[in-house]
Amino acid sequence: MVLFSLGGRLALCASMVRPQAALADVGTDHAYLPVWLAKRGAISRAVAVDIRPGPLERARRNIERYGVGDIVTARLSDGLDAVLPEEADDIVVAGMGGLLMADIVHRTAWLRDEKKRLILQPMTHGEDLRRRLLGDGFFVLREQAVLDERHVYTVMLCAYGLRERGADELFPYVGGLSPDTRENRMYLRRELGCLRNRANGLRLRGETGRAEELFRVGERIRAMLRDGSGKG
Numbered sequence: 001m002v003l004f005s006l007g008g009r010l011a012l013c014a015s016m017v018r019p020q021a022a023l024a025d026v027g028t029d030h031a032y033l034p035v036w037l038a039k040r041g042a043i044s045r046a047v048a049v050d051i052r053p054g055p056l057e058r059a060r061r062n063i064e065r066y067g068v069g070d071i072v073t074a075r076l077s078d079g080l081d082a083v084l085p086e087e088a089d090d091i092v093v094a095g096m097g098g099l100l101m102a103d104i105v106h107r108t109a110w111l112r113d114e115k116k117r118l119i120l121q122p123m124t125h126g127e128d129l130r131r132r133l134l135g136d137g138f139f140v141l142r143e144q145a146v147l148d149e150r151h152v153y154t155v156m157l158c159a160y161g162l163r164e165r166g167a168d169e170l171f172p173y174v175g176g177l178s179p180d181t182r183e184n185r186m187y188l189r190r191e192l193g194c195l196r197n198r199a200n201g202l203r204l205r206g207e208t209g210r211a212e213e214l215f216r217v218g219e220r221i222r223a224m225l226r227d228g229s230g231k232g
């Protein structure tokens, strides 16, 4: 069976998985990510989990179709509740809302281990997710944006342990992104537009203190874009 290609979004997640890692893919649905990595000999084993039986059935079919049942196991689980700490070094959570991801990370105590890596691709609420990760003691090692079917997504590689970087007021909005790729600049420009809209709304409602704060963050993002390398 010829191996399928991963779209840009999942390919970026896959690129952050360490060679020969034991992987957990949370909210696996079709299990494309673990199947693709297993087929390429890039991981030692994987547990592909989903909260719903329907997606899990899709995962099982793909695991069988591509003959990777010795490496990838499909399992019903709410977040990482049915996954043991020794089963995963690298944990991917992709294609879900950032608030749900933050809940999954928060309630899984065994993720608070400096050796584990989290690879998170939120569809929404990136700002809240970064804040909550920081509050739970995680930091962003690397973050990169990617364009996939005309949407720009961000993927963050995180680990447990405190770092100074997160203390900056810019962190919840830009995370680990720097304006050094076209996709990163696209993400940052979108973030800047959202911030300005929110700040204008707050100003109209008379919440001037918070509005000024957001305008200031927006100015800093604008400066990053202006002074950053390359052109978008």
Ligand SMILES: C[S@@+](CC[C@H](N)C(=O)[O-])C[C@H]1O[C@@H](n2cnc3c(N)ncnc32)[C@H](O)[C@@H]1O
Residues within 6 Å of the ligand: 010, 026, 027, 028, 029, 030, 049, 050, 051, 052, 055, 077, 078, 079, 080, 093, 094, 095, 096, 100
């Ligand atoms: C949109 S799909 C994402 C599939 C794949 N990860 C991707 O990024 O292409 C989201 C999947 O997450 C699953 N899901 C939602 N909440 C979950 C939870 N609490 N624990 C595990 N899986 C969950 C859904 O059933 C669904 O299959």
